[in-house]
Amino acid sequence: MTSHLSKNIGNKTVTHVLGYPRIGEKRELKFAQEQYWKGDINQTELKQVGSELRQRHWNDQALSGLSYVTAGDFAWYDHVLTTSLLLGHVPARHSNGGAPDLDTLFKIARGQSAVTSRASADEAGCGCGSRHEEGEGVAASDMTKWFNTNYHYIVPECRQDDSFQVSWPQLFDEVKQAIQAGHNVKPVLLGPLSYLYLGKEVNEEEVENGFDRLSLLARILPAYQAILSTLSELGVEWVQIDEPILSLELDEKWSSAFKPAYHALANKELTGEVKLLLTTYFDSVADNLVKIVELPVNGLHIDLSASPGQLDAVNAAVPQDWVLSVGVINGRNVWRADLQAWLEKLQPVKAQRGDNLWVASSCSLLHSPIDLELETELTEEVKSWFAFAKQKLNEVSLLGAALDGNGHAVEACASYSQPIKARLTATHVNKPQVQQRLNGLTKVLGERSAAYSERAHHQAEVLGLPLLPTTTIGSFPQTAEIRQQRSAFRTGQLNQAEYEQALKGHIQEAVKRQEALDLDVLVHGEAERNDMVEYFAENLAGFQVSRFGWVQSYGSRCVKPAIVVADIEREKPITVDWSVYAQSLTSKQMKGMLTGPVTILCWSFPREDITRKQIAQQLAFALRDEVDDLQNAGINIIQIDEPAIREGLPLKKSEHKEYLEWAVHAFKISAASAKPETQIHTHMCYSEFNEIIDSVAALDADVITIETSRSNMALLKAFEAFNYPNEIGPGVYDIHSPNIPSQEWIVSLLETAARKIPVERLWVNPDCGLKTRNWAETEASLHNMVEAAKTLRQQYQA
Numbered sequence: 001m002t003s004h005l006s007k008n009i010g011n012k013t014v015t016h017v018l019g020y021p022r023i024g025e026k027r028e029l030k031f032a033q034e035q036y037w038k039g040d041i042n043q044t045e046l047k048q049v050g051s052e053l054r055q056r057h058w059n060d061q062a063l064s065g066l067s068y069v070t071a072g073d074f075a076w077y078d079h080v081l082t083t084s085l086l087l088g089h090v091p092a093r094h095s096n097g098g099a100p101d102l103d104t105l106f107k108i109a110r111g112q113s114a115v116t117s118r119a120s121a122d123e124a125g126c127g128c129g130s131r132h133e134e135g136e137g138v139a140a141s142d143m144t145k146w147f148n149t150n151y152h153y154i155v156p157e158c159r160q161d162d163s164f165q166v167s168w169p170q171l172f173d174e175v176k177q178a179i180q181a182g183h184n185v186k187p188v189l190l191g192p193l194s195y196l197y198l199g200k201e202v203n204e205e206e207v208e209n210g211f212d213r214l215s216l217l218a219r220i221l222p223a224y225q226a227i228l229s230t231l232s233e234l235g236v237e238w239v240q241i242d243e244p245i246l247s248l249e250l251d252e253k254w255s256s257a258f259k260p261a262y263h264a265l266a267n268k269e270l271t272g273e274v275k276l277l278l279t280t281y282f283d284s285v286a287d288n289l290v291k292i293v294e295l296p297v298n299g300l301h302i303d304l305s306a307s308p309g310q311l312d313a314v315n316a317a318v319p320q321d322w323v324l325s326v327g328v329i330n331g332r333n334v335w336r337a338d339l340q341a342w343l344e345k346l347q348p349v350k351a352q353r354g355d356n357l358w359v360a361s362s363c364s365l366l367h368s369p370i371d372l373e374l375e376t377e378l379t380e381e382v383k384s385w386f387a388f389a390k391q392k393l394n395e396v397s398l399l400g401a402a403l404d405g406n407g408h409a410v411e412a413c414a415s416y417s418q419p420i421k422a423r424l425t426a427t428h429v430n431k432p433q434v435q436q437r438l439n440g441l442t443k444v445l446g447e448r449s450a451a452y453s454e455r456a457h458h459q460a461e462v463l464g465l466p467l468l469p470t471t472t473i474g475s476f477p478q479t480a481e482i483r484q485q486r487s488a489f490r491t492g493q494l495n496q497a498e499y500e501q502a503l504k505g506h507i508q509e510a511v512k513r514q515e516a517l518d519l520d521v522l523v524h525g526e527a528e529r530n531d532m533v534e535y536f537a538e539n540l541a542g543f544q545v546s547r548f549g550w551v552q553s554y555g556s557r558c559v560k561p562a563i564v565v566a567d568i569e570r571e572k573p574i575t576v577d578w579s580v581y582a583q584s585l586t587s588k589q590m591k592g593m594l595t596g597p598v599t600i601l602c603w604s605f606p607r608e609d610i611t612r613k614q615i616a617q618q619l620a621f622a623l624r625d626e627v628d629d630l631q632n633a634g635i636n637i638i639q640i641d642e643p644a645i646r647e648g649l650p651l652k653k654s655e656h657k658e659y660l661e662w663a664v665h666a667f668k669i670s671a672a673s674a675k676p677e678t679q680i681h682t683h684m685c686y687s688e689f690n691e692i693i694d695s696v697a698a699l700d701a702d703v704i705t706i707e708t709s710r711s712n713m714a715l716l717k718a719f720e721a722f723n724y725p726n727e728i729g730p731g732v733y734d735i736h737s738p739n740i741p742s743q744e745w746i747v748s749l750l751e752t753a754a755r756k757i758p759v760e761r762l763w764v765n766p767d768c769g770l771k772t773r774n775w776a777e778t779e780a781s782l783h784n785m786v787e788a789a790k791t792l793r794q795q796y797q798a
């Protein structure tokens with residue numbers, strides 16, 4: 001069949017993006033999903049929303065002048081999950097026996113509660129990437145982070161006897177729709193190796209049988225051949241086949257599996273005439289380049305934003321008759337590309353490769369906010385630094401035209417780069433006073449003035465806490481009232497004084513409830529914070545906060561990362577007044593509450609003109625001053641949350657050590673202004689510590705609170721084996737679930753913990769902040785927790 005998709009591509013540099021955000025500029029998809037889960041709209045209405053979004057996004061791509069629009073990037077929940085359905089790879093507990101439908105898909109993603117089939121419609125999160133788990137019923141598949149992004153995918157469950165068979169027509173339907181609408185379409189497909197790699201082995205009988213999910217490859221390939229064949233029949237010329245794992249340091253087993261697999265996919269008798277663009281992103285392919293160039297594909301895409309240094313080696317290695325697609329427009333950040341610089345860098349490659357050089361986004365634009373034009377509260381200057389997804393389409397297109405020698409485009413690239421060039425030397429961006437402080441940075445600045453053993457002494461004297469002290473992680477329920485008041489303040493219906501008064505009311509309430517519960521270390525409840533990072537971003541110089549810069553985190557959940565735009569400074573104390581007010585209401589210890597430098601960094605869009613390490617150091621200094629002000633104002637316990645420290649790890653293992661060194665140092669700089677008698681806590685909400693346990697210990701926090709309840713204290717093993725030297729609060733119940741933990745359950749968890757960690761060093765607390773829970777659940781759970789601690793206290797002191 002001749003391709004009817006190659007019109008007007010002619011002799012111009014081919015331009016494309018690897019994918020577009022699917023949620024819609026007004027988060028239309030999120031709201032439609034949630035309405036559907038609540039039963040407020042039906043499937044036809046939901047599908048209509050999706051269809052309109054896709055048409056809009058294809059139009060945007062076509063109107064910007066891109067050579068192709070991308071199909072197959074849309075997902076009702078997650079694109080890895082879509083791939084599972086496409087392949088007919090559905091866990092038996094989610095299957096209805098027949099072909100999967102939309103409800104099957106949501107059942108895999110969200111589970112099914114025994115009580116109601118479309119449970120918790122509002123997928124609000126606590127910030128730690130865990131979902132609400134709604135009671136008994138059918139468990140959802142696991143969800144985990146997509147490489148080093150804040151996007152989460154549904155982990156494919158692999159079982160020994162799994163079979164694969166094309167079962168879900170979404171990809172083909174969408175390709176047809178794009179063709180019907182008159183677009184040149186390039187479908188995207190998650191490749192078979194990455195698909196299996198991202199999955200996990202599941203063993204129903206819980207017996208070790210040595211099953212390796214890579215052994216499913218032979219069975220999955222025929223399904224991929226069938227998919228390619230159908231795309232061929234639809235008239236598709238190029239398929240973007242994503243193999244992001246080629247950016248990892250793969251072991252031999254995985255890297256050598258590519259060759260036979262791609263030979264199968266290049267078998268034209270079974271796959272038709274489609275050409276394959278092998279797509280990599282998020283890091284360099286250097287470690288796998290030798291193997292890549294042996295594959296029978298027609299082109300390679302590399303991410304030059306993540307790894308600009310790989311261009312020469314890749315260009316030299318990739319066969320001349322392959323397409324080389326260069327990802328230069330960063331899909332993961334909000335900054336304008338320096339088009340002029342890219343033009344100069346790519347001109348020689350263009351001269352050498354001609355039409356075989358394609359220009360693209362670095363990765364899917366899924367990870368960037370959608371439209372800068374919606375931001376009416378940013379200054380013109382700040383806006384001239386940014387490009388969101390819609391603007392990035394124009395960047396790709398403009399750069400392509402400039403590479404073709406189009407004079408207007410060449411000039412346009414130069415003037416487009418102006419604002420970001422001017423920014424590089426602007427003193428309101430690069431602040432001499434901040435840089436001076438950074439220059440004075442030494443290793444000792446991260447050291448507390450006394451060792452833990454000595455600090456513990458001082459703290460015991462000052463704090464007067466009982467054995468097994470009880471506390472919470474910081475936030476209390478963010479009630480409808482709090483949210484209403486925040487939005488009233490935003491829109492001017494409440495003035496500053498009225499808003500502060502309202503917040504003080506919530507603090508009083510929180511203190512009263514905690515005293516009634518007889519908790520030992522209290523918190524003020526974080527009612528003033530919409531989000532643990534955005535709150536600090538709004539109160540530190542050097543950040544900008546967007547109004548509509550939403551990015552999908554998982555399913556219907558979106559986050560709006562703050563943007564680091566300039567050197568970071570704390571112009572005035574941020575949390576001190578709230579903590580001091582809260583302390584004034586009680587004679588118990590009030591814990592100050594800060595978000596740590598690494599977490600603020602990881603959950604924001606970073607600058608690209610300085611390193612992540614430098615940004616973390618600037619944040620560390622700002623927080624250091626806050627710690628000092630808090631202790632001087634009489635706050636004796638200060639928690640510095642670092643839930644994101646592990647997710648900041650680079651993709652390549654060989655780079656972990658360096659990252660962990662500066663990340664730990666940044667935390668320590670922020671904590672080290674604390675006097676020996678000031679107790680520093682930190683909090684992390686995950687359970688896989690093994691890899692970073694040394695670094696966690698190196699933080700030298702006096703107390704660390706962690707998640708353990710879901711793994712029955714299993715993760716304490718890591719701490720036990722390592723002989724963690726300071727105090728630990730292993731979370732004794734799961735705040736992600738509405739279930740109320742019984743006293744007996746908590747007692748038994750604590751007894752387990754006390755067998756692994758000396759009881760004198762144990763704290764008692766939930767596993768994360770309580771902002772997603774309601775007060776009834778919170779009080780009932782905390783009551784049982786406090787009673788359990790009291791029971792054990794008597795037991796151990798007897």
Ligand code: GLN
Nearest residue numbers: 127128473474475643769
């Ligand atoms: N202090 C924060 C809270 O309680 C911590 C949240 C988190 O670790 N994700 O909400």
Ligand code: ZN
Nearest residue numbers: 128685768769
């Ligand atoms: Zn947490």
